[in-house]
Amino acid sequence: MKQFISVKDVEDVKLLVRKALHYKANPLKDSTLGLGKRIGCIFMNPSMRTRLSTQIAAKNLGIEPILLNAGSEGWALEFEDGAIMNGTSVEHVKDAARVFGKYFDILAVRAFPRFQNKEEDANELIIKQFIKHSGLPIVSLESSTLHPLQSLADIITITEHKKTERPKIVLTWAPHIKSIPHCVANSFAQWVNAWGEAEFCITHPEGYELSKEFTGDARIIHDQKEALKNADFVYVKNWSSYKNYGAVECTDTSWMLTQNHMKVTNNAKVMHCLPVRRNIELSDEILDSENSLVSLQAENRIWSAQAVLSEILKG
């Protein structure tokens, strides 16, 4: 694997899932594979699961992780080519990435969308600059449009818990008080589509359509109850409007999943990438129930990262 920023970088999703599950059973199986290698983990945004699980995965493979909080510990970065840097950014990504290219063997980057320019975010300006200028294999720790380590962990979790050949998976929009990126939703859709072993539909209020680039042929149903019928897995996630980029247009709290919504499902397992705003996105009763897979998804972040880093090491 040359880079990991999208499911398109993966040759065979099922094989990668099997590899991850193999590491889950044998965490230290390849504990010397990455000896002498360093991964630089650059955070331009907060991170808890990603930060911790990537470190653990790297260590399990013998790779030395070195973390940098780009803005607070290092320097505020500039991403615009040709910028006259007389503002608040202190270092251009060109220069930073070239230096990272000298210091590390793998570069992992977390860079949320900035919601300033829809096209720039859609084109993954930031992570592409790191790819272009570092010359290193890049692993996305969440970028402007995708969060592939999360999605791989999600598919691992579904693989572990599915009871039928072709489960019904529903991605449902949930309310939130803030303008939230599309990454997790886009990425989940992209991975479920690439995985191909599910009946997949997405439900959200009108106006919250995600980019077709990621949702592909998934059925879109605006009636949440209709969508949830016979669901085996319900993936709950807020995202802001894509059309009216970044806007919070719907505040209808009835979209928050409760036990009442669950009645029409096939005793569905409930998923969320975390962090979750309790009783806004998802009710306590569901998060604390046996149907919740959220902690298991988080645990699988380790094996997701370990499988990916292992593939990256093998080039």
Added chain:
Amino acid sequence: MKQFISVKDVEDVKLLVRKALHYKANPLKDSTLGLGKRIGCIFMNPSMRTRLSTQIAAKNLGIEPILLNAGSEGWALEFEDGAIMNGTSVEHVKDAARVFGKYFDILAVRAFPRFQNKEEDANELIIKQFIKHSGLPIVSLESSTLHPLQSLADIITITEHKKTERPKIVLTWAPHIKSIPHCVANSFAQWVNAWGEAEFCITHPEGYELSKEFTGDARIIHDQKEALKNADFVYVKNWSSYKNYGAVECTDTSWMLTQNHMKVTNNAKVMHCLPVRRNIELSDEILDSENSLVSLQAENRIWSAQAVLSEILKG
């Protein structure tokens, strides 16, 4: 040892002190005891000695420390059960702790009192949430009411420097410009009482009574000079009012320990947990004198943490 949040978690204080002193003489004696184990160190507040000494202690035992500044690097945590999370907190401790439970073998948490609700702080709401939801052995790196790694280091230091069977130890209040937690004072009192090898008294202005839960049978003397008479050890510390919770009621600078105060003591050793505001809590002349044990206390934080982590590893 199942957890370490109070002296009550310790079966035999003297044995633990001996264990710590044994590590001080042989830091790498058990350097493989914790191989393959990870300790998550979660900081909700600043920390210098605790942050550094815990890392060193863990490494000495072969445990891998992974640090997280919860608020700045990760997400602001919510602690109220049933909260409708439409405010500034992004993740509930329930979810965070459950994830930590998947990532680590031991969890160390630093969470100062929030001074918003006396009862909540007294009940150790925050650290108890971590205990309840992580399922891991928890080590307190200072909580709402106690700072046991500090107190163990203090007893280690006293053990090293006492010249009599039963030294006189005086805990004296000192002035400060801010509202300071009761943790170090509470904890010191609790440990000296549990240790039991001292004549122990506490001196403070009226209105600064600590909770009897921690001070137990210690003599309370409001006349500082009277209290200091023949003291072998003087532990200097500010705390805010407990009764009028968090208030700074006394600004009488004569409570600041100077060489003049020392005359009535038995050439006492002077202790403080650090950080100390010089010439507010304690005078330069004392801190820079040979009677000061403050750096040695800080050094003993390593062996305190190492003894505790070793006991935790042994379960």
Added chain:
Amino acid sequence: MKQFISVKDVEDVKLLVRKALHYKANPLKDSTLGLGKRIGCIFMNPSMRTRLSTQIAAKNLGIEPILLNAGSEGWALEFEDGAIMNGTSVEHVKDAARVFGKYFDILAVRAFPRFQNKEEDANELIIKQFIKHSGLPIVSLESSTLHPLQSLADIITITEHKKTERPKIVLTWAPHIKSIPHCVANSFAQWVNAWGEAEFCITHPEGYELSKEFTGDARIIHDQKEALKNADFVYVKNWSSYKNYGAVECTDTSWMLTQNHMKVTNNAKVMHCLPVRRNIELSDEILDSENSLVSLQAENRIWSAQAVLSEILKG
């Protein structure tokens, strides 16, 4: 080597450069030299290259690096002797340094000038306090007046790229929008002088004279074009006024190096310590040209630090 805060701590610059280049060819040659040793890296200011390269260098030698962001993770430090600490600083450097002395074998400190008091900065008050009170060998990660790890990396880079016995090196002032320390410029001048294998001149607008303490016998030429004639290396750097301490007096953008300025040089290599404000200090066209050595300088920071730490370990 007892400490590394200035070129004066180095017995033989050329030997140190050779040592660094030897590590560059054999990074893990001395990978057990520092086993069991810890270096504390204390950051009072942001840092990217220094933070990363010092960690890598330490690890290459088997030294365990432990990092602390002094102000945000730890406590705000006080540096004034005798201070009555009733302000915003929480811990005196005396106490912090003494504790570091107990925790580490080597102490590395980053402490920019504060621009409050010229004499205080000139006297290196801060780093000298760490030296005095920690009792440890101190490595400067950039101090009030100097940045020796950078300068050693610069001399390494020049050594690698020089084509003549005695190249012409020009240090040229560049525009900037902020008040920038003199450290890199001072330090570069000090090291080039000590190295002694160059024809060295400095060019800057009038009023931007650096301290003679560092520039020594270097020729000062106020006509930039005149200075650049036949240059083999051009080191570009902004600094604020030293005379009118910290002031930004010149905003003449014609001082920004462009390809046009390069015509009179001997196809000079261009250097900068990074971070660089593109199109303010240096033009894109130069930074992205083959003449730019800036990434190689950054890479050499690893070998610079490794050579220094190795010498420090040998005492």
